Amino acid sequence: MSENTASPKHLPLEALHEEAGARFGAFAGWRMPLTYPAGVMKEHLHTRASAGLFDISHMQLFEVQGPDAARFLSHACPLDAAGLGEGRSKYTVLLNDEAGIIDDLIVTRLGAERFMVVANAGNAATDEAHFRAIAEDFNVSFEPLERVLLALQGPDAEAVLIAAGLDLSDLVFMSGTEPKDGWFAARSGYTGEDGFEVALPVDEAERFARKLIADERVEWIGLAARDSLRLEAGLCLHGQDLDQTTDPASAAILWAIPKAVREGGGFVGAQALGAILAKGANQKRVGLKPEGRQPVRAGALLVNEAGEAVGRVTSGGFGPSVGHPVAMGYVDKQLSEPGTRLFTEVRGNRIALDVHSLPFTPQRYHKG
Structure with a gap:
């Protein structure tokens, strides 16, 4: 950086x-x-x-409108924008050609030819440049809102x-x-x-x-x-848990990409993501529960019993609602099952962590 x-x-x-x-x-x-x-x-x-x-x-809103709005968004993101009902929102990602995650976004359909995109603060300029380059081939306007x-x-x-x-x-x-x-x-x-x-x-x-x-x-x-x-709540922070070196399969957010969209391609990064899915991701994002009361922070190296590097912590801190430290990170796929014991070092002390299912606390969304 x-x-x-x-x-x-x-x-x-x-x-x-x-x-x-x-x-x-x-x-x-x-x-x-x-x-x-x-x-x-x-x-x-x-x-x-x-x-x-x-x-x-600090988050950035972008208004997308025009006859090609749905087609444009479905090419820019692995998203079925045309199938999104009016008033419905969808979590999605902006991918590069290698299927790396430029940003994660929420897209809401406001009308037949109008959508709202909410982007992360640190990526707003990058997102806008990426979207505008794609928009040149579509009959669409793409405008940041204050x-x-x-x-x-x-x-x-x-x-x-x-x-x-x-x-x-x-x-x-x-x-x-x-x-x-x-x-x-x-x-x-x-x-x-x-x-x-x-x-x-x-x-x-x-x-x-x-x-x-x-x-x-x-x-x-x-x-x-x-x-x-x-x-x-097990939610990712772009720049820590997601970035342009991670893909949706490794990040365990494939649920955000409908199977028909994955198979149909047509979006930026589709070929690379298809290759990753065919081969299988090498690592997977998981929850981590450290033993004791000492939080384990982003950047900590994860090792197995033999001391071999097997992953890294991307987010970590103390969970006030659960009363113990919580973390997320990436581990070798074969070590991603809940209950798997891993280790790290904090200030010279060896700390054990168990792979933990996400989220740590129940999500209480109003689903009607």
Whole structure:
């Protein structure tokens, strides 16, 4: 990774986070709230118990529209965009020619010729360049939108939004709508809990955010707790668990690519992915449960009983909801069964880890 000396980008609601006592840090080129005065443990548990509010305006929304919109997206991603019902969302990936994962995305169909794409902050410029190069061969427009994006997550999320005047109770998990002019909302999230992501114009955002945070059920939640929540839920972070050197088979996200799409090809990276599937992936992403209380962090080398390198940890930390360290990583395929014992070293100490099924906590999505 090359050193980035550019000044960080600032969230439109930065002053609101400063007012709330946020501690900031750099993430994906942005100055982001890491924690608030309650601290990461309480923020995490509050989200699981009630409703946590996350400012994820660093994420990038792209609007895709035109006669070829569905055909364009189905070529750019391993996705049946034409078969996606209006108002439905789909998790997908953007692949390079070698089937490496440029980014993971959520695509929502808003109309016959209109789609919304939500991309990760650190990849937004790369994604846009990749999409625009493909778009040259299609009758389609591809435009980034300037929006504040707020995620409200937890069992009280729906009731809180209704109290704030935004009734999204008709939505089920992985569906989206445009509740007002310039607004986009989806029932989705990155915590394993029921919840919503609401994008709205910058000039309307502070008033809406203040209305939400005034509800006693709601607390601001920073990036640190967002990371522990998604890790317990077994969800990938691009740049750690996914990158351009990993493919969907190794990453254990083939469920995101319908079998008919895999077999039909026609998308960027199809030939390479087909070859990987025919041969079989060498490694697989798995959950890892370290023994004891010491978290094992990303980058740790995994070895077998004989001390031979067999994998690596890509994400790790402490899981407040489960009360023990949690991690994910890649291991040799033959060692990917739950219960397999592996080892790593943390500060000179040998730590045992067991391969663990994902997620660590039950996902509680509202599926209707």
